[in-house]
Amino acid sequence: MMKKLSIILFSIAGVAVATGCSDIRREPGLIYMPDMAYSRAYETYVVRDTNYFTMDSANPHGKIFYNARPVAGTIMRGEDLTFTLPKDKAGDSTYYVASKQIQNPLTNPGAADLKEGERLYLINCAICHGSKLDGNGPLYKGGQGPFPSAPKNLVSDPYTVNMPPGQMYYSITYGKNLMGPYGSQLDHHQRWMVINYIKSKQAANAPKPASTSNTEPANADAGANANTSSTTSAGTSATK
């Protein structure tokens, strides 16, 4: 009888050990009241019932078309409309060249603007271009990082120092070569703030005259109005 009892007890212990061990929780579990937990309104990142909704506007098959995107042509409140150039088709560079003429609407940035520009730069750009703008961020690390392509040096390379703000804006918005587009991460105002920050750093770095190409002093504050004077750099005529 004792034997029987101990067998029972040990098997109970065994079951307890077996069930208590699975540590990883792959299911979210149950909830009290589903009608209070799940929204009936369209919430972000909630899977829509494919029996009623479709993201295919061409073949709705009697379902409701909804893809959570704004209607084409929607303009955000407070949108800055100074830059309206579309993206170049592959192999074309018309708009890239045209973007040189676009003026920076944020002239004379204040200290707060530059600080915000720096913050945004450190979040979005510094991983490749480096927190010192030297083109050596943690993703490149002088060729040791995972990113295969050398990011541009933003303070001492004449190519970027002489690049007009409008063209920087184009590159940030649509990307260039292996740099991806940042139009979805930075809004228009933020992009200009980042450019102002970069230009201010370039201006601060300017006193040592940049090797050969340009003799104009790039000392205008924040370089906001240096764009028209210095379009004849090595790079502009060459790329594309």
Added chain:
Amino acid sequence: MNHHSRLGKHIGSVVILFFLFIVGFKANAQNGQSLFAANCASCHQVNKRLVGPALAGVEERGPWTDRKALHAWIHNPAGFMKTDPYTQGLFKEYGGVMMTAFPGLSEKDIDAILDYIKSVPAATAPVPGAATATNPEASGDNTLLFGILTLILAIVSFVLLQVNSNLKRLADDKEGVGGTEPLPFWRNKAYIAFVAVILFLISGYFTVSGAIGLGRSQKYEPVQPIFYSHKVHAGTNQISCLYCHGNTEVGKQANIPSVNICMNCHMGINEYKGPDKLVDGDGKEHDGTAEIQKLYQYAGFEYGKLWDASKAQPIPWVRIHNLPDHVYFNHSQHVKVGKVQCQSCHGEIQNMNEVYQFADLSMGWCINCHRNTQVQFKDNGFYSIYEQYHEKIKNGTLDTTNITVEKIGGTECQKCHY
């Protein structure tokens, strides 16, 4: 004296000349690499196709067997291409991207670069990462040990009790105190009561903890469509949380990055060679390069070709943190206004290979934090209106009988419609 100084000058100039020579020689030897890094590395690698072709063996291809052609091309690619069908073909193959002209590079510089390219060894097959056997389950769980110990003790005490009663019966028999017929233990009321209390306690514990846990998903760790490691991205590679989850500052939701944000870097990075092992919660190791291939499938991207973003499909990431519909939570209010660190609620994300729900997201957890957290009034645009009213009321410029709800933001749409 005079003679001496002249000799000294002589020796000095010889030494300087010698040094100049040495330095110049060394510089020449290193020149190629630094020139390559400064001028070419943005678009070319020696063994890997980037924006432009891989440069290994470039002098065995097309017109480049002639160095003069290479010089001419690098000095003026557009001019060279007009008369050269080989580069016209390349131009088409690489999506119509024209190489940047480098008129500033002398022929000597170019030769140095070419020498450097030759000196780079061919790409080797990736060595399977030197396995540093780490023991993921080092500390183990103490509760299990304690449970087993308790059980053993319970069994021992039970056995001892039985022995005790048997001995007592034997002793009684011997002494002839023919006691009452001993009851078997399952009819013994003391035993029954004891077991009943134990069962009640155990079932009560599980019922209560189950009821509290119902609707909460702490430690929820779903399997994601791509084994994306936050440890590699936010930890080792130091990518800011806000790089991918930028909307966190401006919206209710911390956005899940779209494919184009992944592709910002992964247009270039197509293989994983990092030091971290990609181990999931079950202890299974994943191949980073294969996971990047999964991303390419969603993106409709083929490495080495131009990416057409319109072919991308959204990645069906599994949402981990879910709040019931009757709870309103706004990320921007916490991250931007409250200046709360991501890790306060999400745990050490930068150390997680596979993300799990760190906090239980219960009401008590929210309330506790709200009880203890200081409001960040300083340099905070969100609260400037309070300060302004405070100042105005203090110096009497604001009529306190005339502050409506509207003045403190009561007619903002989002106060009611969120």
